[in-house]
Amino acid sequence: xxxxxxxxxxxxxxxxxxxxxxxxxxxxxxxxxxxxxxxxxxxxxxxxxxxxxxxxxxxxxxxxxxxxxxxxxxxxxxxxxxxxxxxxxxxxxxxxxxxxxxxxxxxxxxxxxxxxxxxxxxxxxxxxxxxxxxxxxxxxxxxxxxxxxxxxxxxxxxxxxxxxxxxxxxxxxxxxxxxxxxxxxxxxxxxxxxxxxx
Amino acid sequence: xxxxxxxxxxxxxxxxxxxxxxxxxxxxxxxxxxxxxxxxxxxxxxxxxxxxxxxxxxxxxxxxxxxxxxxxxxxxxxxxxxxxxxxxxxxxxxxxxxxxxxxxxxxxxxxxxxxxxxxxxxxxxxxxxxxxxxxxxxxxxxxxxxxxxxxxxxxxxxxxxxxxxxxxxxxxxxxxxxxxxxxxxxxxxxxxxxxxxxxxxxxxx
Numbered sequence: 001x002x003x004x005x006x007x008x009x010x011x012x013x014x015x016x017x018x019x020x021x022x023x024x025x026x027x028x029x030x031x032x033x034x035x036x037x038x039x040x041x042x043x044x045x046x047x048x049x050x051x052x053x054x055x056x057x058x059x060x061x062x063x064x065x066x067x068x069x070x071x072x073x074x075x076x077x078x079x080x081x082x083x084x085x086x087x088x089x090x091x092x093x094x095x096x097x098x099x100x101x102x103x104x105x106x107x108x109x110x111x112x113x114x115x116x117x118x119x120x121x122x123x124x125x126x127x128x129x130x131x132x133x134x135x136x137x138x139x140x141x142x143x144x145x146x147x148x149x150x151x152x153x154x155x156x157x158x159x160x161x162x163x164x165x166x167x168x169x170x171x172x173x174x175x176x177x178x179x180x181x182x183x184x185x186x187x188x189x190x191x192x193x194x195x196x197x198x
Numbered sequence: 199x200x201x202x203x204x205x206x207x208x209x210x211x212x213x214x215x216x217x218x219x220x221x222x223x224x225x226x227x228x229x230x231x232x233x234x235x236x237x238x239x240x241x242x243x244x245x246x247x248x249x250x251x252x253x254x255x256x257x258x259x260x261x262x263x264x265x266x267x268x269x270x271x272x273x274x275x276x277x278x279x280x281x282x283x284x285x286x287x288x289x290x291x292x293x294x295x296x297x298x299x300x301x302x303x304x305x306x307x308x309x310x311x312x313x314x315x316x317x318x319x320x321x322x323x324x325x326x327x328x329x330x331x332x333x334x335x336x337x338x339x340x341x342x343x344x345x346x347x348x349x350x351x352x353x354x355x356x357x358x359x360x361x362x363x364x365x366x367x368x369x370x371x372x373x374x375x376x377x378x379x380x381x382x383x384x385x386x387x388x389x390x391x392x393x394x395x396x397x398x399x400x401x402x403x
Contacts, residue, residue, distance in 0.1 A: 010295050015227045089353060123215055
């Protein structure tokens with residue numbers, strides 16, 4: 001199949017290419033318009049970092065839940081009414097400690113626990129992060145504002161299969177004793193990917 | 199395949215273009231692409247492995263210069279043509295211009311023979327295996343030694359599932375690799391964990 005230009009025509013602007021696919025679906029009776037609307041709503045309103053923040057806040061305040069989360073992430077988040085797509089069969093919560101820092105990447109594409117921590121931000125899907133996060137983890141984190149002291153060991157997790165990961169950040173000491181609802185507000189998407197500490 | 203998408207460990211890239219609270223989407227068409235490919239998967243037009251592989255099959259220059267959602271769109275369009283939903287000529291007529299697609303796929307393969315059951319603590323080595331189809335073995339771990347940290351539930355074997363080939367689902371093992379073993383004297387020290395399908399692994403000597 002010739003993947004280059006067809007004849008001598010210019011490449012169609014990307015918006016027209018998207019419209020072409022939508023027209024194909026429309027012609028087949030698939031009704032893409034309502035699906036696009038509801039899927040976009042789901043992506044932006046339901047798959048939000050606050051889901052993961054609730055998981056983290058509960059893990060910080062409920063030691064038994066924390067153990068269940070570390071043993072079987074998918075079952076634990078379901079206790080909070082959080083679901084994952086069928087092909088994400090396993091969720092692994094990566095526990096940060098005072099001496100271990102976890103960070104997640106997908107070098108081959110962009111795999112993310114998106115129903116729990118939200119769809120990936122642009123930089124996560126970009127070539128630089130994917131290339132460098134495995135080989136220059138400490139440098140990349142420092143460039144991104146997280147300068148870890150040498151005694152903190154770094155563990156990088158490359159999401160190559162259908163297991164999905166989320167970082168369980170360390171609870172900031174000054175927030176010990178806060179109620180769970182207040183803790184939810186301090187947990188960020190960046191901290192659950194592992195490029196920031198709270 | 200040893201494609202251009204296999205970026206882990208590649209040198210020459212610069213600082214990550216990062217901002218706290220960075221967006222997922224930059225334009226409305228990106229939201230539409232995201233929904234449309236999700237719709238196609240949900241409808242069974244193609245599966246996630248086929249989708250990922252069709253992105254990998256983009257010609258290198260297009261892959262590197264395209265934005266993330268343009269890669270997604272190219273995969274979606276390629277699969278729509280390959281699965282017979284629309285002829286390429288019709289697609290280009292609808293788009294009123296050329297619509298670059300991905301290159302054809304190599305044949306798939308089923309599970310590799312002599313698979314071993316591993317457990318946490320086992321020392322393993324990634325096979326010196328090369329395959330032109332969809333494989334979720336990043337090149338940087340090929341032939342490298344590591345230690346099994348944990349096991350995941352069985353998943354469809356990508357090398358088969360992306361190609362409509364029959365295969366058994368396989369466990370994947372989270373294998374920890376030392377950067378000193380992956381890139382001696384040429385990496386920041388860390389343990390890199392990769393989810394490695396059973397077929398890709400052998401016992402370390």
